Amino acid sequence: MNEQALIPFILERLPELAQRTAEHLMLAGLSTLIATFIGLAIAIVAFEYRRLRDPITALVGILQTVPSLAMLVFLMTILGCIGVAPALAALTLYALLPIVRNTLIGLESIPDSISEAARGVGMTRGQEIFLVRLPMAMPAVFGGIRTAAVVGIGIATLSAFIGAGGLGEFINRGLALSNTRLILLGAIPSAMLAVAADAILALAEWGIRPLKASDRPVSLGYQKFRRWGAASLPAVLCISVLLFYLHEHPVTARTEVLRIGSKHFTEQLVLGEIFAQLAEAKTKLRVERQFDLGGTLVCHGAITKNEIDMYPEYTGTGLSTVMHIEDVRSPEVALNTVSREYKSRYDLIWLAPLGFNNSWALLVTQKKARSNAWANISDLRSDAPNLHIGLTSEFAERLDGFPGIKRVYKLNFGKISDVDTNIAYKALAEGGLDVAAGNSTDGRIELYKLKLLIDDKHFFCPYQAAPVIRDDTLKAHPELAEIFDSLANKIDDEEMRHLNYLVDGEHQSPADVARKFLTDNHLI
Amino acid sequence: MIQFTNISKTYDDGHTFALKDLNLTVADSEFLVLLGSSGSGKSTTLKMINRLIDPSSGTIEIDGANINGMDVVKLRRSIGYVFQEIGLFPHMTISENVAIIPKLLGWTKEKRSARVKELLDIINLPQEFAQRLPGQLSGGQQQRIGVARALAADPQYLLMDEPFAALDAVTRDKLQQELISLRAHLNKTIIFVTHDIFEALTLGDRIAIFHNGVMEQIGARQEILRGPATDFVRQLFARPAQQLQDFRDLSNE
Numbered sequence A: 001m002n003e004q005a006l007i008p009f010i011l012e013r014l015p016e017l018a019q020r021t022a023e024h025l026m027l028a029g030l031s032t033l034i035a036t037f038i039g040l041a042i043a044i045v046a047f048e049y050r051r052l053r054d055p056i057t058a059l060v061g062i063l064q065t066v067p068s069l070a071m072l073v074f075l076m077t078i079l080g081c082i083g084v085a086p087a088l089a090a091l092t093l094y095a096l097l098p099i100v101r102n103t104l105i106g107l108e109s110i111p112d113s114i115s116e117a118a119r120g121v122g123m124t125r126g127q128e129i130f131l132v133r134l135p136m137a138m139p140a141v142f143g144g145i146r147t148a149a150v151v152g153i154g155i156a157t158l159s160a161f162i163g164a165g166g167l168g169e170f171i172n173r174g175l176a177l178s179n180t181r182l183i184l185l186g187a188i189p190s191a192m193l194a195v196a197a198d199a200i201l202a203l204a205e206w207g208i209r210p211l212k213a214s215d216r217p218v219s220l221g222y223q224k225f226r227r228w229g230a231a232s233l234p235a236v237l238c239i240s241v242l243l244f245y246l247h248e249h250p251v252t253a254r255t256e257v258l259r260i261g262s263k264h265f266t267e268q269l270v271l272g273e274i275f276a277q278l279a280e281a282k283t284k285l286r287v288e289r290q291f292d293l294g295g296t297l298v299c300h301g302a303i304t305k306n307e308i309d310m311y312p313e314y315t316g317t318g319l320s321t322v323m324h325i326e327d328v329r330s331p332e333v334a335l336n337t338v339s340r341e342y343k344s345r346y347d348l349i350w351l352a353p354l355g356f357n358n359s360w361a362l363l364v365t366q367k368k369a370r371s372n373a374w375a376n377i378s379d380l381r382s383d384a385p386n387l388h389i390g391l392t393s394e395f396a397e398r399l400d401g402f403p404g405i406k407r408v409y410k411l412n413f414g415k416i417s418d419v420d421t422n423i424a425y426k427a428l429a430e431g432g433l434d435v436a437a438g439n440s441t442d443g444r445i446e447l448y449k450l451k452l453l454i455d456d457k458h459f460f461c462p463y464q465a466a467p468v469i470r471d472d473t474l475k476a477h478p479e480l481a482e483i484f485d486s487l488a489n490k491i492d493d494e495e496m497r498h499l500n501y502l503v504d505g506e507h508q509s510p511a512d513v514a515r516k517f518l519t520d521n522h523l524i
Numbered sequence B: 001m002i003q004f005t006n007i008s009k010t011y012d013d014g015h016t017f018a019l020k021d022l023n024l025t026v027a028d029s030e031f032l033v034l035l036g037s038s039g040s041g042k043s044t045t046l047k048m049i050n051r052l053i054d055p056s057s058g059t060i061e062i063d064g065a066n067i068n069g070m071d072v073v074k075l076r077r078s079i080g081y082v083f084q085e086i087g088l089f090p091h092m093t094i095s096e097n098v099a100i101i102p103k104l105l106g107w108t109k110e111k112r113s114a115r116v117k118e119l120l121d122i123i124n125l126p127q128e129f130a131q132r133l134p135g136q137l138s139g140g141q142q143q144r145i146g147v148a149r150a151l152a153a154d155p156q157y158l159l160m161d162e163p164f165a166a167l168d169a170v171t172r173d174k175l176q177q178e179l180i181s182l183r184a185h186l187n188k189t190i191i192f193v194t195h196d197i198f199e200a201l202t203l204g205d206r207i208a209i210f211h212n213g214v215m216e217q218i219g220a221r222q223e224i225l226r227g228p229a230t231d232f233v234r235q236l237f238a239r240p241a242q243q244l245q246d247f248r249d250l251s252n253e
Helices: A004-046 A050-065 A068-079 A084-108 A112-120 A125-162 A168-174 A180-208 A218-248 A266-282 A297-303 A313-321 A331-346 A365-370 A393-397 A402-409 A423-429 A471-476 A479-485 A495-504 A508-521 B042-049 B071-079 B094-099 B098-104 B111-121 B127-131 B137-149 B169-185 B197-203 B221-227 B231-252
Strands: A258-264 A285-291 A310-314 A348-350 A361-365 A386-393 A415-418 A435-437 A451-453 A464-471 B002-010 B015-028 B031-035 B057-064 B080-082 B157-161 B187-193 B206-211 B214-220
Touching: A004 A084, A004 A125, A004 A180, A004 A218, A050 A084, A050 A423, A068 A084, A068 A125, A068 A266, A068 A297, A084 A125, A112 A125, A125 A168, A125 A285, A125 B031, A168 A180, A168 A266, A168 A285, A180 A218, A180 B057, A258 A266, A258 A297, A266 A285, A266 A310, A266 A464, A266 A479, A266 A495, A266 A508, A297 A310, A297 A313, A310 A313, A313 A331, A331 A348, A348 A471, A361 A365, A361 A423, A365 A451, A365 B137, A386 A393, A386 A423, A393 A402, A415 B206, A423 A451, A464 A471, A464 A479, A471 A479, A495 A508, A508 B080, B002 B042, B015 B042, B015 B214, B031 B042, B031 B197, B042 B057, B042 B157, B042 B206, B071 B080, B080 B137, B094 B111, B094 B127, B094 B137, B098 B111, B111 B127, B111 B137, B137 B157, B137 B169, B169 B197, B187 B197, B197 B214, B197 B231, B206 B221, B206 B231, B214 B221, B214 B231, B221 B231
Parallel strands: A258 A285, A258 A310, A386 A415, A386 A435, B031 B187, B031 B206, B080 B157, B157 B187
Antiparallel strands: A310 A464, A348 A464, A361 A435, A361 A451, B002 B015, B002 B057, B206 B214
16 A cells, blocks of 8 residues: 555645535535525425425425435436436425425514414515515525525535546545545545535524614614624625636637546446546647546436547447347457447447456456466356355346356356455455356456356356447547557457556555556657 | 494404404494403494404494405504504604504604604603603603604594503503593593503593493493492492591591
8 A cells, every 4th residue: 555645635636626516515505505595485485375385395305305316316317318417406405395395484483463463464475475574585585595505516516427526526536446535635625515505594583683672782784784694695605606616617719628437336437537638648738637427327418418529338248238139149249239229229348348348257366276277167066056156236146147157057056146346356355245247347356366167157247348439529539439449459358457456555646647648658 | 423333352263252242333433442351342343443463344434435445554544553562663763653543644844843842842841852762761651652653643543452451550540540631632542451440430421341342331430329220230230339438547547
């Protein structure tokens, strides 16, 4: 482990921290602001039309129970894009419940004597609501806004999954790289923001509270100053964050930018960096990194919706996850199929494969492999009844995973456990498992001194990695094809495992690992 | 002039009556007190005048016009109303509270603040109260503001619903005296609801006595004291009269 010292670690990331904080505050602030207006309107409608009250509160309550990630992905699908729009929409929907509920309670809890007085002096229904009920409900409304803002700042960390940025970017990266510091770099500022937002809104709430008999009499000027100052404080902050955000995200011409995406695990981050640095070195394009996108479907959605220009993809994933074509065993057929189908279905081009094949794999420790003379998967057959195997639930379910392996190799394992990948590797190394399912290029194979058993019956589908790029991007910048083709067959399984190991095992940053790879191979 | 003709109010289709077959004429510039215990129908009667409650049957006319044909918002803005629980808007300053009806009527800001100034003088409160909030005032001061609010648009009619009931005896007495002197130089028709016999006798030109939704008797103070129309009215006044006699006897010993 050669971890950076803490202070340089933070200093190096200060500019990004500022940018991510601005994005984060923009997401939470703007969504709370929008939710405040919509929430007030909904609450007033629910108050006016008694029959709608229960359905409306139930509906808003149900929205709150939708898991955050599901909501983000759902809205991403509905709005048909990744990034800020679906994130704002999701955060706004979450912010509605506390605002609607508190406003409604505030509107309803006005004493009868006051509402009778409002009617008695000749207010219309609208005047009663806007001149009396709503102003009197303000403390309750503010309480709702406070809750919404604090919850929003928390949930905004998930927006990074769909490319909206924010402090969640650090958390995602940290999770993908098993780097606790990066996780904390996102989590701690986000918690601090929540506390600060709560304090500022509490101050605003205090400012607009009507004076009571027990209060020290103060001048009218001070009262007005306090009211307006306190009430405008959150607004001023919101506006300055927006300005800062716009400053950090200048609206530039699309054609000059190459937007590179990646999924959120180590290998994809390394490949994304390799693509990005290669493009930066060989073209004049400004490279925009949209890394850490949730998963295959997020990346695929993003590239087809012209949110990103390219990202690394695997032939097997393109076949099964994107196009639902199963059971292709030949690497050539797989590549030909995705090339042909991606072009005709999505106007996407598969560039030359990078060389390695990140397929499913069965792993054992090097020590046990040696003592039992295991080299191929077939070698496990006679020992299987005495062996304990660990599987991820996905591998356990998929037909091209464990059920198929069992059938083709006639393996009957003594004990089968469902475990998370992270745990499986460790358990295998420590002897808790005899065999584990994993990925053939995982850096932890090197880290834990594991051995990959050869798929001697060629059961596993090929998962060759290659850059996938938009056809129109390629037409606008034809030189990109040649540039990325220079990566063809430059990374074999061994090399990819090693690059992954440098990140996972030695905690180097994907950017450093990518730079070293490119320079060592004289690619830049 | 306010004219009640055959007014009834029932909440259960005529089984029980909050108010039954009321015929009553309130003359201009009169101070009429509606006296009765709770549930007698006196507050219901008052609230019908500005349509906070609508009658089940019968008609009410103000200056010859049926109030059912009037715009309810306009009607209420044209009548001053002092509420039992004061009902000042806690988030508005005294000035904003007093000027609420002028504001609803669209008066200019200058005209409103001049009116607030004038009213604070009339109710004997210092001008600096204008910028305070209701919560910073005592109960008696708050109800003075309640009266000022009712008078703000200079209405011909002033309805007062047990306005002093929640105040302590000393403050109540003081406000009663102020109301009497206020009335002397404001030419208003006042309808005042109370359950306090002495308050009724102190303030009213005429007193209408309500019991179980029925108006038992209406008349000037002396008329009622000398010639109670029903047993209920006789008993109502007998008890305080006895108390007064006891009090006098005690002080003469």
